[in-house]
Structure formats: C-alpha cells, structure tokens
Amino acid sequence: MGLVVSHLSIDCTDPNALAGWWAEVLGWERAWDEDPDDDEVGIRAADRSAEWLFLKVPEAKAVKNRLHPDLRPPDGSDQATELARLLALGATPVDIGQGPEVLWHVLADPEGNEFCLLLRTPAQVRADGD
Known part of the structure; x- marks a missing residue:
C-alpha cells in the first residue's frame, strides 16, 4: 500500500x-x-x-510553478462557463509557452500561481474510458 x-x-x-x-x-x-x-x-x-x-x-512568487493543479469543469458545466467564472473571480490568463492550439487554459490565481482549466468534465472522461 x-x-x-x-x-x-x-x-x-x-x-x-x-x-x-x-x-x-x-x-x-x-x-x-x-x-x-x-x-x-x-x-x-x-x-x-x-x-x-x-x-x-x-517573498512573492518569482518563477513558474514546478507543480500546479489541473482542474476539470464539474459535471453539468463546461470549460467556457468555468473560464468566465474564474476570470470574474480574478484569475488571469498566463502564457507559459503552451501555444494557441491547446485544449486547456493556463491561468494564475491572485498571487500568480499557475493552474490549468481542462476541457472535459469528469463524466466526459469516464464516457471516453480515459
């Protein structure tokens, strides 16, 4: 164990x-x-x-995180809805070199800690068997 x-x-x-x-x-x-x-x-x-x-x-955050959370929209929601909610709460978009064609959004919390908002909900992941 x-x-x-x-x-x-x-x-x-x-x-x-x-x-x-x-x-x-x-x-x-x-x-x-x-x-x-x-x-x-x-x-x-x-x-x-x-x-x-x-x-x-x-000290304030100075460099890119070595560890960050990847978050999924909850079942019953979607990425666009959650992105709008996160931005309204004060999250900011961050460019860490991910490129424009990725399916997730890289954001930072109010102190600059990066996190990602993924595309699919937990139910969508389960349905796809991922």
Missing part, C-alpha cells in the same frame, strides 16, 4: 485571502477557523478527500 497524501502546501503572502479565493473556486470549505493573523490556513473538499494548506512566506 502506498502513502496517503495529507495535503498540498502552497506558499503565499496572504494565506487568508488566497485560501478564501481557492475555496470559492473549488467549492471547498475552510479546514479550521478563520483568523486574519494566521500564517497557515487550510481548505478541504466537503468529503474531506483533499486538503490544501496555505503557508505565509515573506
């Missing part, structure tokens, strides 16, 4: 703000009470299957 992932840790300058932003994006909940002075803020999926921990660091 392999190890179990506890959480993904993300360095940031404002853990409360970034955790709140990602909780809104993912539809997750805070993993513990909100405190504006906290140096660590966690969010988690409602079923507790995943948790992200936001850690305060003094």
Whole structure:
C-alpha cells in the first residue's frame, strides 16, 4: 500500500485571502477557523478527500510553478462557463509557452500561481474510458 497524501502546501503572502479565493473556486470549505493573523490556513473538499494548506512566506512568487493543479469543469458545466467564472473571480490568463492550439487554459490565481482549466468534465472522461 502506498502513502496517503495529507495535503498540498502552497506558499503565499496572504494565506487568508488566497485560501478564501481557492475555496470559492473549488467549492471547498475552510479546514479550521478563520483568523486574519494566521500564517497557515487550510481548505478541504466537503468529503474531506483533499486538503490544501496555505503557508505565509515573506517573498512573492518569482518563477513558474514546478507543480500546479489541473482542474476539470464539474459535471453539468463546461470549460467556457468555468473560464468566465474564474476570470470574474480574478484569475488571469498566463502564457507559459503552451501555444494557441491547446485544449486547456493556463491561468494564475491572485498571487500568480499557475493552474490549468481542462476541457472535459469528469463524466466526459469516464464516457471516453480515459
């Protein structure tokens, strides 16, 4: 049996703000009470299957992420709808050399951390057997 992932840790300058932003994006909940002075803020999926921990660091992000999340539109939605929602929440398009013909969108959160919005929903992936 392999190890179990506890959480993904993300360095940031404002853990409360970034955790709140990602909780809104993912539809997750805070993993513990909100405190504006906290140096660590966690969010988690409602079923507790995943948790992200936001850690305060003094420096701003300076280079491309070595690790980033790939997100799918939820069943019942689509990429265009979710892209519009993410942009309205403050995500920004990022060019990391992906080229214009890819089927995903590369975006950055308010602190510049890259992530991708994929084309297909989980149901579409299951239907295709991928």
